[in-house]
Amino acid sequence: ILPNVTIRMLLISTIESLSYDSQRYLGNFIKRNDLPIPFTYYLYNNETNLIDYKINFNLLAEVQCLSTEHLIIQVGSPTTIGLESLNTSGSQSLRSGCIDTLFGTAQIDQNKEKSCIIFDVHGTILSGINDTIILALQQYASLQFLYVTEADLETNFLPSMINNSISKPTIVCIFDDHYDKHLHDEHVNLVQQFTNRYRMKNWSHVQWFLIPTKNTWLTQSDNKQYDENERIQTLRSQLSYILQKINQTIIDPTLFRTIFQVQSLYWSLLHYSMNTLNYDSTCYFEVESELKQLFNDLSDTTDNLLITTPISYLQSKIKQNQMDLPRRNKTKFVIDEVQRYENLLKKIDQISDHTQFFIDLLTKRTYMEVLITEKYLEQWRSAYEPRLRSELINEKHKMIHLTSELKRIEMLEKQQKLNKSIDIQQQLQTAKENYEQSYKTLNEIDTKLMNIDMTIGLFFDEILSISDYNSY
Incomplete structure (x- = not known):
């Protein structure tokens, strides 16, 4: 019998030994391991003593x-x-x-x-x-x-x-x-x-x-x-x-x-x-309609973190600026920034619509609606993430080139230390400015990527931040 045992047969045996909910997790596991998911298969029916043809939609539900x-x-x-x-x-x-x-x-x-x-x-x-x-x-x-x-x-x-x-x-x-x-x-x-x-x-x-x-x-x-x-x-x-x-x-x-x-x-x-034959060519879930209302007005140019998760975002900015305080020359600027974020935090007197949705999602919705929400957020991010990732990679390559160019000019300057050339000084100044501009652009792209990183985990963090903030 051993030569006839295949991966497919082992998968089917495993599937049928699991509970209804566990089968959904297994479907995802099979996919992640690049194996075909058995959508339909034959199964022995102990009650009728016959072979049944089973269609298992449950494996693809998640x-x-x-x-x-x-x-x-x-x-x-x-x-x-x-x-x-x-x-x-x-x-x-x-x-x-x-x-x-x-x-x-x-x-x-x-x-x-x-x-x-x-x-x-x-x-x-x-x-x-x-x-x-x-x-x-x-x-x-x-x-x-x-x-x-x-x-x-x-x-x-x-x-x-x-x-x-x-x-x-x-x-x-x-x-x-x-x-x-x-x-x-x-x-x-x-x-x-x-x-x-x-x-x-x-x-x-x-x-x-x-x-x-x-x-x-x-x-x-x-x-x-x-x-x-x-x-x-x-x-x-x-x-x-x-x-x-x-x-x-x-x-x-x-x-x-x-x-x-x-x-x-x-x-x-x-x-x-x-x-x-009459089939529905369009299919939308109730939870999906609510998500569209919440996220349709957001993009890679809107201040998403401040709008959707204001408490955790502002607390993070305050903490970040406080850590930067000893390292920054513009001390007054940093202090003012901290004060501005603290004032914004104090003005918050209600939970954002986005966070309220995720509180309801956890307490009132089904597990399948949580999965649909996760998929929806993936699709929303995919409208912006590939372009920003491409820009990030291109800017990193550019920065590597600018770093090499800066080091080359610095070496050239050291070699001509006794007889400094105005041309070399100008080249060095230009190289430093280009490097700083590239570094700034790199940080801006990183910030944009963080700004579109809308995930369920992000909103769970906001819920915890609200709980801690209210306790405080």
């Missing part, structure tokens, strides 16, 4: 409670089973029809990579088992990969899948055992055969992509390494071209905002006719 990631689904026809997969470990019979969730990035356009969540269907669609959940996932997918073989020219797999997701950006991947031979021969190229077969369909959103089967990679040749490298380069360039071509049709922001959308649609499809 990971995908609020998302900006693009949902990608990939599923193959029955003729493609065993030809290729993102995750092939374990017995095929134990994985047939199961879905794993993977996380990564996709170079959909030339400017930047987009985060994505991939639902990888093992095997194919199984009626009455996974067809409903696949249909639900399709509705919120930004992109779908459908895998077929030459035999599917005579099957209904493509029309049925595409009819379920009209106008959805779709890449049809056609497996070809003779990939190397057929790639440059239009007369036998399977892409041409499929486009001819469905030329009467209005499938402008569909792109065709010829791919090798795993047998192609196992085929021995006189120059195997060269063949493999050429194959890889061809596949990468063709896929990159297709992704750039369909980039404008991929909806951004993504329709998929939370796994609860998929769960809600799935239950609706189970209880209502699949022919009357």
Whole structure:
């Protein structure tokens, strides 16, 4: 039995041994370790003595409670089973029809990579088992990969899948055992055969992509390494071209905002006719609306810490200036600053709206709403943090260069100590001014980063500061 035990089986055993709440933590742990999360799997039912097909939304409740990631689904026809997969470990019979969730990035356009969540269907669609959940996932997918073989020219797999997701950006991947031979021969190229077969369909959103089967990679040749490298380069360039071509049709922001959308649609499809498909394209939580009211007017240019966490911010500024007092020449200036902050602190007679929200979040809200809040704050920071981080790195590189330049001129000045040059003195003065300006800019960027560092922990610190301040 040991050779058949896989990481997936161990994960499922662990999942089923945990409580409902603990499963949510495990989902996050699995993701952080770059392992696929088993979204659906087979499970023995002790009461009925039958094998059940379980869809475990709970594993994604914490990971995908609020998302900006693009949902990608990939599923193959029955003729493609065993030809290729993102995750092939374990017995095929134990994985047939199961879905794993993977996380990564996709170079959909030339400017930047987009985060994505991939639902990888093992095997194919199984009626009455996974067809409903696949249909639900399709509705919120930004992109779908459908895998077929030459035999599917005579099957209904493509029309049925595409009819379920009209106008959805779709890449049809056609497996070809003779990939190397057929790639440059239009007369036998399977892409041409499929486009001819469905030329009467209005499938402008569909792109065709010829791919090798795993047998192609196992085929021995006189120059195997060269063949493999050429194959890889061809596949990468063709896929990159297709992704750039369909980039404008991929909806951004993504329709998929939370796994609860998929769960809600799935239950609706189970209880209502699949022919009357109606899904909510927008999904917002009550707590999210409150967060928007609180944070929409804040940006990287507003005084966020003073507005949202005034007590802990002012106490920190007073303490910082008091520590700087012995080291600063402008003693009166520092004393005045301390006095100004103390006066502002004394004027505070109520808890800020932001802090009150987080007090209510801790005492009246659910754990899931805490997670949604955390995700929301991550998304809010991401609007400013990447640019500021980039500016910080550039300024640090600039400062390294200016430091080297300053040291070079200082060495030159020492060498010409007996015969001081006015030009050297001017260069030294300019170098010092540039260095000081760069140092100032660096501190300003650091301050801006602190100013946008809105986290749950920050507000918890404010709550503790309020408690201590009131006691005092």
